[in-house]
Amino acid sequence: MPELARHIVIDHEREKLLIDGTELPWIISEDGPIPSVEPGDGVARVTVTLFADKVEVVGTPKLPAPAGRDDRGDIRTFEGQGALIARKRDTRADVQAWRDMSTKPRFIAMYDAALAVFDAEEANRG
Structure with a gap:
């Protein structure tokens, strides 16, 4: 390994x-x-972005598990334990804008997961 x-x-x-x-x-x-x-x-x-003469892609990227907030309030994949998606100071509108600009399915899925966190928080406040 x-x-x-x-x-x-x-x-x-x-x-x-x-x-x-x-x-x-x-x-x-x-x-x-x-x-x-x-x-x-x-x-x-x-x-890091590396340049290559040829790139081989095997399989498909794994989509992140549901997102959540970490102990600092940042939104991360894997229920707050994985990759950073948005900082505590970022708004739902910020994340929506990033999603709208993204062309990569993996990032779109991550932004969707973060948007679900915002939506769940709003539903809990209502």
Whole structure:
């Protein structure tokens, strides 16, 4: 089973991405790696766009389980334990706008899950 990376360095000054001290040897998109949580805040996630001559996709992406709020009030997949969808400060209108702009089925499903959280909260207030 693959191991969790121990240390990822996103060096914007040198335009390098290092994983456990080893520089990623492939070209990365101009917008670079995007961390989804701040360092030191549990297990961090990093999104990286790599370029390739050929991409093979096997199977279909798994859709997230129902979303929920985490202990900080952010909306995450897997009932508040998974990937970040929206921060506590984001509104239903924000998430709806992101969904309307998205073209990827996986992201649309995540936004739909977050919208369901907002709808359930509104129903509980009413």
